[in-house]
Amino acid sequence: MRIDRAGNKGLIREINEALVLAELRCESLQSRADIARNTGLSGPTVTAITSRLIDRGLVEERATGASAGGRPPVLLGLRPSAGYVVGIKLTEERAIGVLTDLDANVVARADAALTSPTPAAVVGAITSAVHALAPAGHGRILGLGLGMGGVVDRDAGIVRHATFFDWRNEPLAEKLSEAIALPVLIDNDVNALVASEHGWGAGRDVENFAVVTIGRGVGMGLVLDGRLFRGSRGGAGELGHAKVVRGGPRCECGGHGCLEAVIGDPALRAALAGHLGREVTVDEGGALARDGDHRAAAVFAKAGRHLGRAVGNVVNILNPDRILLAGEGTRNLDLIMPAFRRALDETVFDGLQDGLSIHVEAWDDEAWARGAASLLLNELFQPNLRPDRAEPTLIGLSAG
Ligand SMILES: [Zn+2]
Incomplete structure (x- = not known):
């Protein structure tokens, strides 16, 4: 695999930044020494990475930990409001939407009825839900994750077969992305729920x-x-x-x-x-x-x-x-x-x-929509190994 960017050094830096972000995502409030121990990166590397992440508004110093004798260590945490993602659960009748922060906390909700089962009507309903959610994202919405029933080819962004809409090989991700001007990830709705359970729910351990x-x-x-x-x-x-x-x-x-x-x-x-x-x-x-x-x-x-x-x-x-x-x-x-x-x-x-x-699991539509947001959140915490594709990623984001 040949990766065309500012050389291997740039890639290694991205991977190391992704490691630190993923570590803070798993467990917020860690000292730089904790992060070094848990990621296997050296102390100076962690210090350099965390200061870059703090400059970009992705990480913040939050509190001081217990002292082991000397100066108490500063604890670092992810800044959840550094970015937001839209999660949509698509049903036969509605597009149920949430906006979450980087910790998958729901900060806004919107839902729109489908006027017909056509792709154009679905894109229209989702677009209106995204517009309703947008103000709560303070201009920092990073993308949209969508979960729906059926066989969904996530890598290609194509709905292979959705029985309740009677769709076959529908390039929904591309159409949606054009309409809302954001990266879009689509997946089967159960996979979206699994992403949520895996990241934050009963499957995390x-x-x-x-x-x-x-x-x-x-x-x-x-x-x-x-x-x-x-x-x-x-x-x-x-x-x-x-x-x-x-x-x-x-x-x-x-x-x-x-x-x-x-x-x-x-x-x-x-x-x-x-x-x-x-x-x-x-x-x-x-x-x-x-x-x-x-x-x-x-x-x-x-x-x-x-x-x-x-x-x-x-x-x-x-x-x-x-x-x-x-x-x-x-x-x-x-x-x-x-x-x-x-x-x-x-x-x-x-x-x-x-x-x-x-x-x-207790059940509600919002859990599914939050799951769809999680699909995209999981992606954000990965280094972009496919620079030929506009994968959404936190690396490179400057939240200010
Ligand atoms: Zn059957």
């Missing part, structure tokens, strides 16, 4: 975990050996289309017996209607089950069984430390969980349960 989302559909995102795993074309983790019932109900993907077609909200509604003899929403069915209606309870228990078996197979293949259950379907998890646990126990190979924890 483990190297191997899966986020399984349940609700209208079923999705999965994976962190393996500490890295988000996307597969060769961004399509990894389609647990929703694992075939679980032979000759089962037809799925939106065209297949039969997919997990999503068996436990997704539309499937639960159909099963509840079949058992109860009338149409109810999933939440009404949940309330009936909690009131002691055995027919309604059986629908949720069956969903739990299917989900437990599917997740158990994931555990058998990947041996993760943790499974995070997320998505709007977790609101009925109390009804699903006993059967889920039993099926998981029956499915998981001996020994792989040891050390496995199951964690349930």
